[in-house]
Amino acid sequence: MRLDVVTIFPEYLEPLRHALLGKAIEEGILSVGVHDLRDWATDRHRSVDDTPFGGGPGMVMKPEVWGPALDDVAAGRVAGELSSASPHVDKPRHDDVAGVEKQAYGEREDAELPLLLVPTPTGRPFTQADARAWSTEEHIVFACGRYEGIDQRVIEDAANRYRVREVSIGDYVLIGGEVAVLVIAEAVVRLIPGVLGNQASHQEDSFSDGLLEGPSYTKPRVWRGLEVPEVLTGGNHQAIDLWRREQSLKKTKAVRPELLETVELSDTDLRLLNERDVHTEINVLLSTAEWGQIAKKLPKKARRKGFDVSEILAETVDLTCEPDNVLVTQYQSENDGAALDPVYRVIVNGRSALPHREITKAVLAAFPEKTYWYGSSYDGHAEGGVTAVCAWQHPNP
Numbered sequence: 001m002r003l004d005v006v007t008i009f010p011e012y013l014e015p016l017r018h019a020l021l022g023k024a025i026e027e028g029i030l031s032v033g034v035h036d037l038r039d040w041a042t043d044r045h046r047s048v049d050d051t052p053f054g055g056g057p058g059m060v061m062k063p064e065v066w067g068p069a070l071d072d073v074a075a076g077r078v079a080g081e082l083s084s085a086s087p088h089v090d091k092p093r094h095d096d097v098a099g100v101e102k103q104a105y106g107e108r109e110d111a112e113l114p115l116l117l118v119p120t121p122t123g124r125p126f127t128q129a130d131a132r133a134w135s136t137e138e139h140i141v142f143a144c145g146r147y148e149g150i151d152q153r154v155i156e157d158a159a160n161r162y163r164v165r166e167v168s169i170g171d172y173v174l175i176g177g178e179v180a181v182l183v184i185a186e187a188v189v190r191l192i193p194g195v196l197g198n199q200a201s202h203q204e205d206s207f208s209d210g211l212l213e214g215p216s217y218t219k220p221r222v223w224r225g226l227e228v229p230e231v232l233t234g235g236n237h238q239a240i241d242l243w244r245r246e247q248s249l250k251k252t253k254a255v256r257p258e259l260l261e262t263v264e265l266s267d268t269d270l271r272l273l274n275e276r277d278v279h280t281e282i283n284v285l286l287s288t289a290e291w292g293q294i295a296k297k298l299p300k301k302a303r304r305k306g307f308d309v310s311e312i313l314a315e316t317v318d319l320t321c322e323p324d325n326v327l328v329t330q331y332q333s334e335n336d337g338a339a340l341d342p343v344y345r346v347i348v349n350g351r352s353a354l355p356h357r358e359i360t361k362a363v364l365a366a367f368p369e370k371t372y373w374y375g376s377s378y379d380g381h382a383e384g385g386v387t388a389v390c391a392w393q394h395p396n397p
Contacts, residue, residue, distance in 0.1 A: 004033045004073045007144035012178040022084035024195045032082040040069040049147050058148035066154040073141050074161040114139035116162035119180035121173050123166035135191035144177035210263040214247025246272040274353035279382040280363045282375025285327045287341045298366040305362030311349040313384035316342045327372045349381040
């Protein structure tokens with residue numbers, strides 16, 4: 001790939017000579033030309049800007065300077081090659097050792113014209129999809145604006161020699177386009193086959209599948225009392241992959257929820273994304289024998305419905321504290337005051353991705369159809385105790 005950058009501050013692009021981009025230059029994967037826009041100025045002061053038509057603050061960059069500069073770059077009539085900042089260690093990298101075939105991100109756009117990128121806050125947002133697409137280009141030219149920007153006629157005229165894209169790296173304003181060039185160049189060049197030693201590095205990046213990447217850990221296993229998640233040290237690669245997917249989904253939901261609207265999620269993804277600690281809390285009218293049988297089968301029945309039960313707490317309610325208990329009232333009105341079974345307060349803790357109403361249904365699937373009950377489900381776990389007996393039997397804390 002060939003990159004050309006036109007700017008009034010060539011030294012600003014020095015970082016392109018360093019690290020992986022410098023190594024790519026050294027290996028012939030990448031060539032970079034940085035050109036001083038003032039070389040095309042025609043007055044003694046080498047001026048590149050003038051006051052705006054219509055008035056207003058600031059200065060606008062002149063078309064009679066930018067036009068010839070872009071003409072010469074498109075035609076290859078420029079010098080100014082960058083070299084790598086320092087020699088890099090020449091040793092086999094991961095993909096070389098593993099014999100991994102270098103693969104590009106699809107085919108280059110079918111066009112003979114070079115690609116001109118104009119960083120501007122009014123441009124289309126730059127995305128990882130752009131980086132992937134542009135990593136297949138042969139020639140990319142950057143036009144670094146300053147002040148109030150470049151005369152719009154330069155952009156319109158450049159379309160005769162380039163495929164022009166005005167692009168923004170975020171909803172904020174910089175002093176000039178050079179910083180944006182560094183951002184875009186690094187995002188694009190790292191995706192060129194052979195630039196990264198392990199192409200899986202970018203295949204698992206944030207945004208590579210539309211999601212943010214989850215957290216990463218390295219040695220030591222325990223640092224300042226903080227431990228690496230146990231799943232990452234167990235050697236179960238299927239469990240590790242599932243954990244990483246879950247972390248990616250939850251990070252995206254917390255930080256960039258709008259990204260989830262454009263990603264196709266599997267049933268497993270939806271479960272991982274929505275699964276959380278939950279509990280169902282119900283009062284139920286049952287005999288002691290009935291409750292014993294239900295408690296045994298409840299976890300299995302609930303799991304089939306999508307509620308993974310971790311704990312069941314149950315205690316009888318002291319009806320002297322609740323003489324107008326809704327279950328008692330309903331039962332006696334429908335059964336002519338027949339003798340009562342005990343009223344149990346049941347708490348079922350676990351994890352589920354289901355809505356609260358469906359979680360409650362999952363618990364009730366273990367109970368006989370005409371069981372008297374009331375209650376609901378909530379996020380988080382609950383503890384048993386005080387609420388099942390008379391409050392006056394417990395001193396205030």
